[in-house]
Amino acid sequence: MKSKPVVVVAALLLLGGGAVFIGSQVLERRALDDQARRADELEYAARWDLDHGQPQQALEKLKGLAAIDPARKGLTALEGRALVSNGSAADGANKLQQAGASLDLEGSEYLAVAHSQLGRLAEAKAVLEGVVAKDASRVSAWRRLAQVRLTSGDTAGAVDAWSEALKHAGPDEAAVRAEATTLLTQAGKADEAKRFTP
Numbered sequence: 001m002k003s004k005p006v007v008v009v010a011a012l013l014l015l016g017g018g019a020v021f022i023g024s025q026v027l028e029r030r031a032l033d034d035q036a037r038r039a040d041e042l043e044y045a046a047r048w049d050l051d052h053g054q055p056q057q058a059l060e061k062l063k064g065l066a067a068i069d070p071a072r073k074g075l076t077a078l079e080g081r082a083l084v085s086n087g088s089a090a091d092g093a094n095k096l097q098q099a100g101a102s103l104d105l106e107g108s109e110y111l112a113v114a115h116s117q118l119g120r121l122a123e124a125k126a127v128l129e130g131v132v133a134k135d136a137s138r139v140s141a142w143r144r145l146a147q148v149r150l151t152s153g154d155t156a157g158a159v160d161a162w163s164e165a166l167k168h169a170g171p172d173e174a175a176v177r178a179e180a181t182t183l184l185t186q187a188g189k190a191d192e193a194k195r196f197t198p
Helices: 003-049 054-068 076-086 090-102 105-116 121-134 137-149 155-168 170-186 192-196
Strands: none
Touching: 003 054, 003 076, 054 076, 076 090, 076 105, 090 105, 105 121, 105 137, 121 137, 137 155, 137 170, 155 170, 170 192
């Protein structure tokens, strides 16, 4: 009979140990869920900052995100975009190039901007031509390509790129026309500028 209480005590100890183990697993899972939620919040906030012209704030949030989830998909490209937007073209270009094949079209445009800011017009042109080859409706890429072509002395290519931008501009048509007119006029290409005057 003495063995029955010993068995009961042993069973209670085992159950208690199991409960502690399960409890610790639940707490660990909650901590991981909280960490994932915080990482998502930081990424969303950094993207918002980038979209609203606040690259320094985006960089701060991306540092926090990197501390929580350094292997997060798209993190390197976001860091590159923020660096380019914050005036660090060389560092931004390096980050964007590190992203490699995972770089989306927007990230590629930022890479082209960085190349352009660094005076690497041939590289910028190649990247932008790749972007419009993948998505011919990207007005921003056509506009950037026009600017790069004009800066590198290819006026005819710039006019072609602005013409393509106009095909897809929709509500941005007036802005595209004004940009083309202004930049071509400043470059001494008044005849070409007239093509874009409404």
